[in-house]
Amino acid sequence: MRIELNGQSVETSVPTLAALITEQNYEARSVASAVDGQFVPRDAREGVNLTAGMKIELLSPMQGG
Secondary structure (H helix, E strand, O other): OEEEEOOEEEEOOOOEHHHHHHHOOOOHHHOEEEEOOEEEOHHHHHHOEOOOOOEEEEEOOOOOO
């Protein structure tokens, strides 16, 4: 299925948001996630089933000054 990840079109076959985070090599403990503009808490990611066309944002914290 094709989804939008951080503004880019991505093809994936994983079933959940949690699996997508792993597939895309993000550190699950240190990434914020949103699906179609709605924040998804870390403990809810396994319950978010992906469907074609979803818009997903994965954001890692940045440090600096």
